[in-house]
Amino acid sequence: MSDVARLRRGACPSLPRPMRTGDGLLARLQPRAPLTLDQLGGLARLARELGNGILEVTARGKLQLRGLSEASAGPLAEGVGALGIEMPEGFPVEVNALAGRDPAEVFDPRPLAQAIAQAAAGLVPRLAPKVSVVVDGGGTLRLGELKADIGVSAGEAGTRLIALAGRPVGLAAPEQAAAVVVALLERLAARGNAARMPELLAQEGAEALAASLDLAPAGAISRPAPSEPVGLHALKDGTLALGVGLAFGQVAAAALEDFVRAARAAGARRVEPAAGRALLATGLTRAAAERLRAQAGALGFITDPADPRCRVFACAGQPACASARLETHALASTLAPLMRGGELHVSGCVKGCAHPAPAALTIVGLDEGAGLVVEGTPRDVPARIVPVAGLPGAVREFLKKDPI
Ligand code: SF4
Missing domain, CATH: 3.30.413.10 (Sulfite Reductase Hemoprotein, domain 1)
Known part of the structure; x- marks a missing residue:
């Protein structure tokens, strides 16, 4: 791929197509499944050996490696494959890091996300690279604050609330939600591979779009308070997740490797990236979580949501x-x-x-x-x-x- 293509406005720096930035090439990963401790430790090693030794977790919970070169981008993709990290297939749909494991969630967003990903797979070449769909099942780590072309969340009486470019436009029955989202993606694709939802909304109007999709009126929507990944979170299996923040969304590979070692010693099952520039160590007892929190603080991670x-x-x-x-x-x-x-x-x-x-x-x-x-x-x-x-x-x- 040419530099011009990489710098094209809106292009996404995926693993096979890293993007040129001021500090070399940047590769972004959105693994299909939560990472094991070995996989995250392996990514830290790859960042040290092939990049500039810095890993990032973005506001959307995606992992980034920076400072790659033309020569190191290929070995990175091979190294990620060798770690057994799989990338999502089809259209990438975002769900929160504790989806399906959070006792406070209203619905498990993963089956809907999977249905949309599969049904929209064929549209990917015709959609703008940054077109995004978020399915938010509610609960502790909501994704409602993330900008998305299409958002699906819990509506009243078991319905699904459809939001376009952040604006709630109507309610769909749960079994209709995937078809509604795919129909919206088809309308974007029909406008060419630069089309985004704000333009579609402005041109067609929210009411007309909602009516054409048979959505029920959304009524008044109160915005929930922003969710906070830093801290302790209860899981359905009775264990805890510890969320730690990355100062400025970045962590040095050596500090991440130390954190992975501490998490392993604490009995964590996984450490995974989460929206809000955070990492979640899951499967902990309370005593182990508190111990790990103190160790994470000593390593420079953010362990208090009040940290400026x-x-x-x-x-x-x-x-x-x-x-x-x-x-x-x-x-x-x-x-x-x-x-x-x-x-x-x-x-x-x-x-x-x-x-x-x-x-x-x-x-x-x-x-x-x-x-x-x-x-x-x-x-x-x-x-x-x-x-x-x-x-x-x-x-x-x-x-x-x-x-x-
Ligand atoms: S990393 Fe900072 S300095 Fe470099 S290109 Fe981006 S904004 Fe500019």
């Missing part, structure tokens, strides 16, 4: 990325405690790899210094540009006048 790093986004930055004009991680660690609850995004350049959405405060590396953007993205016009030297002091002064 939960609301901070930072890309690879200097020295990992050639495009970076800031040491993003050092800055983000220094600045995180200054925030009053709003999100902070530290971006090495205007590309904004770590967080494409607006944040309360964004600090972006520019040719002329560091830009401070309020309620925007790295591509927005900064409220101020300050010299990179002395940046923490300048941000402190800025936040004194305008706490965020």
Whole structure:
């Protein structure tokens, strides 16, 4: 594949098609099944040997390896295969990391996700690479906050609520939900392989779309509070899952290997990525989970949902990325405690790899210094540009006048 094709806006950096970024090629994995401890430890080794030694878990719970080269991308795919990690077949449908094991979930989303994946498999070449479908069964780790072209969640009286581009449009009977989603994907595919749901919604209208799919009116919907992966979560089998967060969504391979060893010693069955830039160790007793939580904290993982790093986004930055004009991680660690609850995004350049959405405060590396953007993205016009030297002091002064 050519570089131009890799850089095509919207292209997804899957394992066989890594994407070029400022710090080399990036490969994203969405394994079909929860990872075993050996598999996650093996991925950490591959990141160390073939990439820049950093693994990431994204806001959507996908694993990423960075800093790959043309020469190492092939061996990575072989190494992942040798670990027995299987990728999903058909159209990729997202479900939460504890799907089917969470006693609080309203319905097990996996059979519906599987039905959609199979039925929509033939549409994949005709759909935009980033078209996404999320099936959220409710419970502890909901996916409702994730942006999705099509979302399915629990509706009233056992129905399924269909949301398009985040907007609830109607209710379907559970047995009709897969057909409704596939029909919507077919409409997107008919518009060409760049079509996304916001455009379809704008052109056809939510009411007309809902009526054409025989959806019942959705009524008033109250948004549930955001779910929090960090902490202890009860599982149906009576064991616990321990969620730990990755500061800035990243972990060094050595720290991850140490965590896998500690999880094995604690008796964990698996450690798996979860939405919200987290890892979940499952199959633990309470005593083992508490022990593992303390060890994870010592390794630099986030173990308290109140940790300010939960609301901070930072890309690879200097020295990992050639495009970076800031040491993003050092800055983000220094600045995180200054925030009053709003999100902070530290971006090495205007590309904004770590967080494409607006944040309360964004600090972006520019040719002329560091830009401070309020309620925007790295591509927005900064409220101020300050010299990179002395940046923490300048941000402190800025936040004194305008706490965020
Ligand atoms: S946003 Fe960060 S990681 Fe992405 S290209 Fe710019 S400096 Fe590199």
